[in-house]
Amino acid sequence: MTIDIRMIRDRLPQEIADLENEARREGHLHITRLIGDWSVGVVRFEGDGERLLGAYVAEGLAGIGGMTIEPTLSGALRMRRFYIRPAMRRRGIGRMLALSLLDHARPCCSTVTVHAGNDAAAEFWESLGFQPRERDRYSHVLELDGSGCPDGESSLFRRP
Numbered sequence: 001m002t003i004d005i006r007m008i009r010d011r012l013p014q015e016i017a018d019l020e021n022e023a024r025r026e027g028h029l030h031i032t033r034l035i036g037d038w039s040v041g042v043v044r045f046e047g048d049g050e051r052l053l054g055a056y057v058a059e060g061l062a063g064i065g066g067m068t069i070e071p072t073l074s075g076a077l078r079m080r081r082f083y084i085r086p087a088m089r090r091r092g093i094g095r096m097l098a099l100s101l102l103d104h105a106r107p108c109c110s111t112v113t114v115h116a117g118n119d120a121a122a123e124f125w126e127s128l129g130f131q132p133r134e135r136d137r138y139s140h141v142l143e144l145d146g147s148g149c150p151d152g153e154s155s156l157f158r159r160p
Helices: 016-025 030-040 093-105 119-127
Strands: 003-007 051-057 060-069 076-084 111-114 131-135 138-143
Touching: 003 093, 016 030, 016 060, 030 060, 030 076, 051 093, 060 093, 076 093, 093 119, 119 131, 119 138
Parallel strands: 076 111
Antiparallel strands: 003 051, 051 060, 060 076, 111 138, 131 138
16 A cells, blocks of 8 residues: 655545544544645644645545644744544554655754644653653643754744
């Protein structure tokens, strides 16, 4: 199985509606919020260090995940809107998507946060090195060893 990680810009993929339906059936509303925020321009993952990625398998959207600036912690990014279709879980897609986002974050910031909505999600994030730390609307933190942004990135995330 080939997993293709693609940056999402300008518009959300058409398959996002299917992802939203599956997430809703599981009781999750974060993909609905992603679509709503995107449509009104509130969150477009365009800020310094921000990124939205889609994971594709056989040209179909298997999952999505993004990073935004962490509003409660200076110099940090936050994993957001992370979702893998139930039929695609436990195949390494989520791990590959998360690692792609972390690779992007590593040179730009020192900390990444995430809110794990349930025990399975917490276990997933902890397997990637995130440590439980309940506060300020996030549940887990990963300390990175970044050494400053590449050229063209904001100094907001540069280490002193």
